[in-house]
Amino acid sequence: MAAIDDLLAHQRQTEALGQVMGRLGWDQETVMPKGAAEQRSEEMAALESVLHARRTDPRVGEWLSAVEPADDVQAAQIREIKRGHERAVKVPADLAAELARVTSMAQGIWAEARAKDDVTAFLPTLKQVVDLRRDEAAAIADGDDLYDALLQDYEPGTSGAEIADLFDRMRPRLVDLRDRLAGANMPAPLDGTFDTAAQLALSHEIAKTFGYSFDNGRIDLAVHPFSSGSGADVRITTRVDEAEPLGCLYSTIHEVGHATYEQNIASDLRLTALGQGVSMGVHESQSRIYENQLARSAPFTRYLYGRMATHFGALSASADEFAQVINRVETGYIRTEADEVHYNLHIMLRFDLERQLFGGQLEVADLEAAWNARFEADFGLKVDKPSNGLLQDVHWSVGLFGYFPTYSLGNVYAGCLHAALRRDVPDLDASLEAGDPAPALKWLRENLQRHGGLRTPRETIEFATGDEISEAPLLDYLDAKYGALFGV
Template sequence: MTAFQELSQFLRDTQALSRVSMRTGWDQETVMPRGASDDRAEEMAALESILHARRTDPRLPDWLDRAQAQTPAQARILELTARSYARTTRIPARLATELARLTSLSQGVWARARADEDAGAFLPTLSQVVALKREEAQALSDGDPYDALLEDYEPGTTQVEIAQIFDRMRPRLTALLDRVRGAAAQPKALNHNFPADQQMHIARLCATAFGYDWTRGRLDLAVHPFSSGGGNDARITTRVAENDPFNCIYSTIHEVGHACYEQSIDQAYNFTPLGEGVSMGVHESQSRIYENQLGRSAPFTAWLFGQMKKSFGDFGIAKPQDFYATVNRVAPGFIRTESDELQYNLHIMLRFDLERDLIAGRLDVADLEEAWNARFNDDFGLQVDKPSNGFLQDVHWPVGLFGYFPTYALGNVYAGCLNQQLRHAVPQIDTHLERGDASPATAWLREHVQHHGALRNPRDTIAHACGCAPDEAPLLAQLEDKFTAIYQL
């Protein structure tokens, strides 16, 4: 075999083992018995030890030296492999293994503390996680440690660039939010009981409408909705609250966006570094455009209104246009995943600032709850009433995903750009959405974004699809137009 063929086979086996690790994590958050958490931590640590050894294998530099790329895709594989090797060799095997063990244990400790509303029970574990992530950041960093962690989720982007985007977004978002809060026209809130089995039925209908391939995926319940896997096994989860069907429905559509990205990547890239989403920002662009620009649009909610009427009868909303306003209702709330489009990015900005301070050592874990609650009150005018509505609501910090949160807002920015181009390229989208058919939109996204996997860098992926560099202007314009109309501003 040539050096490139030898390297490709080695990478294939590594990618396969990585997917086994991902599905072990999926099992932990969905169906694993509670008493298995200690064993699962050891299993995850053992898998990570093997994966770390493969990603730092001394044969990799020789293969990279000798391999000759014959195509742009092969050149990109070599580029990504070299980048992975350079980063992974800076992390001691002990640290990689201990992080895997601790974050697996931490997920269970967090879930129990969240259920018991006992922040103090989780703080010692979180302190250990933060200490290890600081160590990892220092090992990876040639500059700012937080930037080193951010590189795992949005390669090529720095916290300074993200902060500048957020600084440009915040004034327009808060000004629009103030106008919406003072509007005379306020959409009606839901006040009805929505049985769980019927919610899951509608969630499945929505997943199908957005093109989810059930032969290569499945839908389960989890404390915190997520998508896991890739290639020909891309799974999703959701959660159910019987007084809030939108939680289940839109969490499902969001996770379908992630899974469809993975399902749509060129099969020739499967089990290579190209066979996965290029970044979490681009991944979020898919989940957010599915959820918001398409799923919360007037045409799609008109179809959804009909499905809701079939399943639940009269639930207090009389007309499709009133239902559209209710779906997009801007209301005070603590939970990021249940937030409206207008306030969502403000949730991300809060987490971005706090986690930067945690990694830099400017904020101690012991003071995190107080800092969160004070900042939340400043940003949203709400006093956090319990830890599950505060810093315990998200699973990201418990499992060590520092640097992940800002990619949600970047995903919104990218989605705004993609939606603008999509509407121009496929003008008949709304006619299909009214029938519960998102296929013209998802086909365009599949062709211009999803099919290419990690072939291009994140911003180049969006620029290739849109014909211009991404920026926040289209998203802000969409939000201003949408909420001005709904609230009759």
């Protein structure tokens, strides 16, 4: 008994410190003074050193060798602690601290380079980040594939080869749907000026509609929207453009999907190894199903039309065409603004470039040219400026290599969950049209969210749906949805 008690008590403090470090990251991207960047990088490095020492503490290995789990929850906790410990002991402490320091500094350098459309100002820092992540991956991989080693941080149990096979199966149907929609008559985007305060007021209202608790969270502004924290303190960010209110609204809903997953995990799992989302793919399944299958559905957009008219006055689109406006399909540069048809094609580009970077076929100095060539080949557009190309995403600046494919895994998982949800909640459309997603939210909470990291990612989705994971439900949903909206 002593071994399991000591192990879990040690892990609880480690998890608490990890939340503190996450809060510093939130602060850095929202309210931290610009001049504090260098000091913050040292603070992050110091905290990472403490966390690394705790994760590699020899006593953790001794406790793991001695424990006998009393139930399935303890067995799952031991599984996750062991996985983290075995990874941490392979990474030198000075490398872990340096990664934390450099990626903290790199985020600000990226943001400034993006604002100025100056790739050359960012590439030396990006090379530092890539070199450090290569060193880390080499330490973890033990001679195996470097990119696969990085993937385990975000989607344990998957591999680059498996993801490549999935993308090969998805691409033909996505391209076919895109090509069919190219000939459809698309409505104009909303026209007008949309007050910042009104956008944020509507975002707060819709966040509550989708179950976000402001007793345990808050909404702030950031260059790149994100969700941070777990348990009793889960914060989200959004962004505002007064010419385009849907970006703020749907960014908020997306992040609410992440945040409510964390808020809804059973309270007795907080500050344990199971007290957060089990993987980024499963996390993305929540943000994507909230944003797309629920909030972009034709029934919910009929409700949303009235709420937008209340906040902004008369809209340039009619109620009858609003669902088409919300789901309009257009080839564009920006991943976060992409429609559901194009979105996964953006991810495939990033995935292939990442694998080449860590497979030795591509260097950072050649990354912009590779990006631009691939984008033109895939989307038929020449990249006009770096902020529409290589500099658009924050992920690589903070070392999140292996993260991007989890967005598409999340879409696939969301497709599976949506099919099961409609099977189990047959009157879903009626509740969505009434502006009441509660039946869907309850289904997701009970079947997936409250369990946290109890099961592996694949087991989590298969437990929730009662079926094997497949890309078919997502692709069938896209064909049916866009066929109905645009007659293709």
